[in-house]
Amino acid sequence: MSHGPDIARIGALIGDPARAAMLTALMSGKALTASELARVAGIGAPTVSAHLVKLAEGGLIAAEKQGRHRYVRLAGAEVAEALEALLGLAQSRGHLPFRPGPDDQAMRRARVCYDHLAGEMGIALYRALHAGGALALAPDGVALTDRGHGLLDGLGLDMPALMRARRPACRTCLDWSERTHHLAGGAGAALLTRFQELGWLRPRQTSRALRVTLEGERELPRLFARLGAGGQGSPGP
Incomplete structure (x- = not known):
């Protein structure tokens, strides 16, 4: 039986190479679009969307909408x-x-x-x-x-x-x-x-x-x- 917070889920989210590349890009403090993150990670639009959903559900990123554009940033300084x-x-x-x-x-x-x-x-x-x-x-x-x-x-x-x-x-x-x-x-x-x-x-x-x-x-x-x-x-x- 494990005790304390579950680090396995967070580790799995960060451990994927594409997601790790996107999270590292967001370390700049800038909010980036899905297409910008797709270029960073070297993956296509459908794949990046699936990754972003997982990262958001895990509490590692937050999304914000400005006009027709949707931006993503890290969820906070602790991340x-x-x-x-x-x-x-x-x-x-x-x-x-x-x-x-x-x-x-x-x-x-x-x-x-x-x-x-x-x-x-x-x-x-x-x-x-x-x-x-x-x-x-x-x-x-x-x-x-x-x-x-x-x-x-x-x-x-x-x-x-x-x-x-x-x-x-x-x-x-x-x-x-x-x-x-x-x-x-x-x-x-x-x-x-x-x-x-x-x-x-x-x-x-x-x-x-x-x-x-x-x-x-x-x-x-x-x-x-x-x-x-x-x-x-x-x-x-």
Whole structure:
């Protein structure tokens, strides 16, 4: 007799190669159409529809309609974090693509993990916040300290709205390429949005890799240094 939640069903849903490809594509945080997901998975329209029904019934995706178009997205941040952890497990066990793609190095440098920053830049951000006293260990992971509130407020984040939200302000997410944690939750999402507003990071059209702009190459290391030293964390030189 088994005890606890049934992981077999979730594992079977994710384990199909076509469904795994579609779920990984949705890790970009974008809502995609069935035809876009069919191209990603290399399957036909009737087959993708059957897969999407199974994923929706399993609670892994959610659909939304806009005009004549129907879009699909991941059901939530927990799904994305579980997928990121599985990617890390596959990486650590040597289950890698036979032929690395052109975006591999860019993905490792900086990428979107659902709605927050991952890769080398995401790890650097998390470590700087931790070193500077912005994050403290909590029973369910990490939490913002008073210093952290001040630092993020200085970066221009709407802290009252962030703390009112039902979503946890801070969560750790296991980074598949670095095999350590980066920052997820409301604060992680808000920081990624802020870095894009400042023009430090730009999305790429064909993958969830992010391009670090020339300004970002200059300003992000400066910011991480200030955060790690417990400085004010204000954007800009």
